[in-house]
Amino acid sequence: xxxxxxxxxxxxxxGIPAQVFTTRASMPYEVRVCGARPGLVTxxxxxxxxxxxxxxxxxxxDVVFVPGYRLPDREDPPAAVVEALVAAHERGARLxxxxxxxxxxxxxxxxxxxxxxxxxxxxxxLAAKHPLVRVDGNVLFVDEGSVLTSAGAASGIDLCLHMLRxxxxxxxxxxxxxxxxxxxxxxxxxxxxxxRSLPExxxxxxxxxxxxxxxxxxxxxxxxxxxxxxxxxxxxFSRRFAEDTGYTPMQWVMRARLDRARxxxxxxxxxxxxIAAVVGLGTGTNLRLHFHRVLGTTPTDYRRTxxxxx
Numbered sequence: 347x348x349x350x351x352x353x354x355x356x357x358x359x360x361g362i363p364a365q366v367f368t369t370r371a372s373m374p375y376e377v378r379v380c381g382a383r384p385g386l387v388t389x390x391x392x393x394x395x396x397x398x399x400x401x402x403x404x405x406x407x408d409v410v411f412v413p414g415y416r417l418p419d420r421e422d423p424p425a426a427v428v429e430a431l432v433a434a435h436e437r438g439a440r441l442x443x444x445x446x447x448x449x450x451x452x453x454x455x456x457x458x459x460x461x462x463x464x465x466x467x468x469x470x471x472l473a474a475k476h477p478l479v480r481v482d483g484n485v486l487f488v489d490e491g492s493v494l495t496s497a498g499a500a501s502g503i504d505l506c507l508h509m510l511r512x513x514x515x516x517x518x519x520x521x522x523x524x525x526x527x528x529x530x531x532x533x534x535x536x537x538x539x540x541x542r543s544l545p546e547x548x549x550x551x552x553x554x555x556x557x558x559x560x561x562x563x564x565x566x567x568x569x570x571x572x573x574x575x576x577x578x579x580x581x582x583f584s585r586r587f588a589e590d591t592g593y594t595p596m597q598w599v600m601r602a603r604l605d606r607a608r609x610x611x612x613x614x615x616x617x618x619x620x621i622a623a624v625v626g627l628g629t630g631t632n633l634r635l636h637f638h639r640v641l642g643t644t645p646t647d648y649r650r651t652x653x654x655x656x
Contacts, residue, residue, distance in 0.1 A: 348407035349379045350431075351397055352415045352423055352450065354390045358499040359413030359444040366506035366522055367409075374514075378403045382427050390416045401430040409509075410434050414445030414499070419471040422453040432456065435492060442494040442509065444502035451493060452476040461488045462495040486592070503528050515652035516608040552576055552583075552590055559599065563606055564626045567599050603627055604640055611649040618645045 349363050360379070367375040380399035381387040387395045404410055410431065422428065431454050435441055443451045448464040449472060451457050458478035463469070469483030482488060487496035487505040496505035503526065511519035555576040559567055572595050573583035587595045603625040610621045622633035630645075637645050 347375050347377050347409045348403040349377065349411045351379060351381045351387050351395050353388055354416030356390050356414045356499065357393045359502055362444060362502040363411040363506055366510065382424055401426060404430045404434040407439055409440045409442065412443045412447035412450045414447050418446040418449035419468065419475055423450045428453050440492050442505060444496050445498050448472060448495040452479050456493050460490045460493060463488050463497050464495060465498040515612050516605050517612045552587060560602060563603050564624055569595050600636060604636060607633060608648065611645055612652045
């Protein structure tokens, strides 16, 4: 995996993929930070980067991250950078942008006709500069398969965890989220910018309610039960919960149950019927139905792919 640092690169954007996909024994990734050429790269916000690799790293990597950088709407990256990104994509590498790194991917033409996002402050500029890109400024990230984009810096974590879940399964992604002290998942379709902030005590109560629910997935969890725990009306809870997480309460409960089912499929030998009961989905038939609807596969195939030791 290569993290391509361009002039004016934002420090947090650079650090996110480097840390999520950190090079360690438990992770099947090797991370290299590179630039247009080896040596010193002037970054943004008072930091610079001394990179050991140049664009040759893109010929080696199977994933290339482009962090956000300053003034992306003023000029395109150097031609050599654009050519190296195109060549990496043609070779089969996935290209992923954090924040304004989407401008570098758009310069390659690979986003033409595809959905993409970037930091909300730059969505109009991206659409104006690259009119063939279907810019969606209302989401945290967009997964177009071999080309992925995300909004502002923190949503880069969501994108990285999303990619990690696809590569290694939910258990590895949740482990990385705990290591980062980040939310295990947020919907890619969640609005990236909510003008009205949630009152702090309400936000804290909802976080406590989500944690409470995660320990009771095998029990009945209705909107009324969750709202009662949060000490607000069901209507208020439903509206505020969606603003906070990008899901309705019941969508979130379903995703939490499916994620728990995925962990049990990966880490245990419990039958599908038993797992369905443990996570609150009742029967194996019900689990299979929701598994296929949300994940596009079956519990058996998922276990075959991600079970530890297989």
